[in-house]
Amino acid sequence: MADTSRRNGDRAVNAASMTGKTLTGKTLTGKTLTGMTALSIGKDLKLTSAEELEATLRHIGATRYHSLHPFHKLLHGGKLNKGQVQAWALNRYYYQSTIPIKDAVVISRFRDRATRLEWRHRIEDHDGDVGSEGGIERWLKLTEGLGLDTAYVESTEGILPATRFAVEAYVHYCREKSPLEAIASSLTELFAPNLHEERISGMLEHYDFVNSDIMSYFKRRLAQAPRDAGFALDYVKAHATTPEQRAQVCNALIFKTNVLWVQLDALQHAYVEGNIPPGAFVPKAS
Amino acid sequence: MADTSRRNGDRAVNAASMTGKTLTGKTLTGKTLTGMTALSIGKDLKLTSAEELEATLRHIGATRYHSLHPFHKLLHGGKLNKGQVQAWALNRYYYQSTIPIKDAVVISRFRDRATRLEWRHRIEDHDGDVGSEGGIERWLKLTEGLGLDTAYVESTEGILPATRFAVEAYVHYCREKSPLEAIASSLTELFAPNLHEERISGMLEHYDFVNSDIMSYFKRRLAQAPRDAGFALDYVKAHATTPEQRAQVCNALIFKTNVLWVQLDALQHAYVEGNIPPGAFVPKAS
Numbered sequence: 001m002a003d004t005s006r007r008n009g010d011r012a013v014n015a016a017s018m019t020g021k022t023l024t025g026k027t028l029t030g031k032t033l034t035g036m037t038a039l040s041i042g043k044d045l046k047l048t049s050a051e052e053l054e055a056t057l058r059h060i061g062a063t064r065y066h067s068l069h070p071f072h073k074l075l076h077g078g079k080l081n082k083g084q085v086q087a088w089a090l091n092r093y094y095y096q097s098t099i100p101i102k103d104a105v106v107i108s109r110f111r112d113r114a115t116r117l118e119w120r121h122r123i124e125d126h127d128g129d130v131g132s133e134g135g136i137e138r139w140l141k142l143t144e145g146l147g148l149d150t151a152y153v154e155s156t157e158g159i160l161p162a163t164r165f166a167v168e169a170y171v172h173y174c175r176e177k178s179p180l181e182a183i184a185s186s187l188t189e190l191f192a193p194n195l196h197e198e199r200i201s202g203m204l205e206h207y208d209f210v211n212s213d214i215m216s217y218f219k220r221r222l223a224q225a226p227r228d229a230g231f232a233l234d235y236v237k238a239h240a241t242t243p244e245q246r247a248q249v250c251n252a253l254i255f256k257t258n259v260l261w262v263q264l265d266a267l268q269h270a271y272v273e274g275n276i277p278p279g280a281f282v283p284k285a286s
Numbered sequence: 287m288a289d290t291s292r293r294n295g296d297r298a299v300n301a302a303s304m305t306g307k308t309l310t311g312k313t314l315t316g317k318t319l320t321g322m323t324a325l326s327i328g329k330d331l332k333l334t335s336a337e338e339l340e341a342t343l344r345h346i347g348a349t350r351y352h353s354l355h356p357f358h359k360l361l362h363g364g365k366l367n368k369g370q371v372q373a374w375a376l377n378r379y380y381y382q383s384t385i386p387i388k389d390a391v392v393i394s395r396f397r398d399r400a401t402r403l404e405w406r407h408r409i410e411d412h413d414g415d416v417g418s419e420g421g422i423e424r425w426l427k428l429t430e431g432l433g434l435d436t437a438y439v440e441s442t443e444g445i446l447p448a449t450r451f452a453v454e455a456y457v458h459y460c461r462e463k464s465p466l467e468a469i470a471s472s473l474t475e476l477f478a479p480n481l482h483e484e485r486i487s488g489m490l491e492h493y494d495f496v497n498s499d500i501m502s503y504f505k506r507r508l509a510q511a512p513r514d515a516g517f518a519l520d521y522v523k524a525h526a527t528t529p530e531q532r533a534q535v536c537n538a539l540i541f542k543t544n545v546l547w548v549q550l551d552a553l554q555h556a557y558v559e560g561n562i563p564p565g566a567f568v569p570k571a572s
């Protein structure tokens with residue numbers, strides 16, 4: 001019915017059929033994932049086990065994580081000029097600096113002390129502590145190393161409005177959806193280490209304005225992200241106990257891949273295709 | 287100091303100097319609006335009267351309203367194919383159908399009955415009443431007339447994630463900012479009638495798949511928008527009584543122009559430049 005009643009395409013651009021495929025050791029026997037839209041995995045997929053949930057999550061990552069975005073290919077392949085890399089780092093600062101706010105919102109959703117304790121170190125990872133540096137400071141090393149004024153970066157006055165809307169959507173999502181979905185939306189971290197490996201080596205190789213010191217944010221995340229993603233994956237596998245809850249978990253991951261994808265679409269449109277919106281950062285002629 | 291301490295541009299792309307210029311009969315004597323960013327009018331502008339506030343609002347409209355966006359030039363000039371017009375109408379449906387939710391949030395901010403009464407007709411304009419059609423139904427006439435399945439449109443499953451984030455940002459803004467800013471964010475309606483006139487004539491002239499009946503939404507708005515905008519403009523001129531409040535009003539309008547601009551940037555990137563994100567609406571080959 002879904003195939004004939006809709007006159008206009010609603011097929012996922014990147015969603016190939018999963019039927020009979022094995023994804024990183026997990027099988028989704030007899031299920032298809034052809035009905036995925038921009039918003040959801042579709043109504044027809046019933047996930048009946050934690051293994052099917054994990055396979056679907058990994059499929060979403062394999063088809064929609066922003067490692068696939070053309071802007072990242074340009075960034076890691078040395079195809080951007082310094083101003084374009086500045087624009088990326090400037091905009092991404094808003095995302096980075098919002099993460100501990102998002103994580104505080106997640107913590108606020110749990111009456112269960114153990115979950116709060118587990119989640120709290122995420123805030124520490126980004127905010128550091130008195131006398132010890134966190135992820136946000138490491139990101140400012142990157143923007144400063146790229147020649148951006150730190151006060152300007154911190155003001156966020158020049159970021160793309162699309163960056164702001166996408167990042168704020170993430171905070172609102174964690175506040176308004178169920179605690180299960182709030183945790184599930186962090187699951188893009190499952191796919192981050194490969195991306196960070198590629199980024200570190202690619203950027204160091206291709207850009208003379210990048211050095212190992214200013215890439216310290218990513219090196220640190222190589223250790224942090226897998227630990228966090230492991231907890232979140234175990235959590236959703238244990239706590240999503242119905243097909244409806246498993247669908248919510250998958251849709252939360254789709255939501256989050258959209259949050260990341262929109263940011264790169266906006267960067268590409270503004271700084272690669274040359275459509276900088278009113279008032280946004282304008283790189284100096286390079 | 288602002289000129290020298292920032293190594294990287296933070297100038298508004300479209301913000302020309304206002305010094306000494308008269309804008310639609312209002313003067314902003316001796317003030318400059320060169321510090322406008324993506325987020326705000328900047329820290330240096332002190333608006334000391336309701337007249338200066340109105341002149342600044344009109345300047346923001348003249349430089350940042352989405353009538354200036356290249357996608358609208360294509361739409362109104364007959365340069366899009368049917369699938370691209372479908373994508374515009376499909377995405378814009380999410381905006382239209384969220385407006386009464388936004389307006390309910392605005393109403394919820396006011397303990398003052400008179401303001402609630404005044405604002406309530408906006409919900410009626412969009413939702414209609416039992417037996418009488420509202421703006422959302424008129425919009426669905428447009429999408430249906432363009433050949434889109436109404437159930438698919440209403441599902442919002444195929445809209446661009448950037449559309450969703452921008453529109454939801456508008457609702458959250460009205461919930462989280464001051465009541466004054468919630469009202470001020472509606473002020474783009476000051477500039478809507480000219481855009482709608484241009485749209486009606488341009489689309490009827492250029493597209494054989496557009497007729498007068500399916501453009502009824504815009505014809506109706508020609509009467510509704512000026513009344514609403516008049517109230518909101520009088521309200522902010524009377525209730526913003528300090529330079530700080532006048533700046534908030536201007537920044538609320540900048541925010542709203544961003545909400546509109548981001549939607550067209552996303553449409554242009556996806557459907558003109560050909561970068562449709564995963565799962566979003568794919569027009570049939572035309």
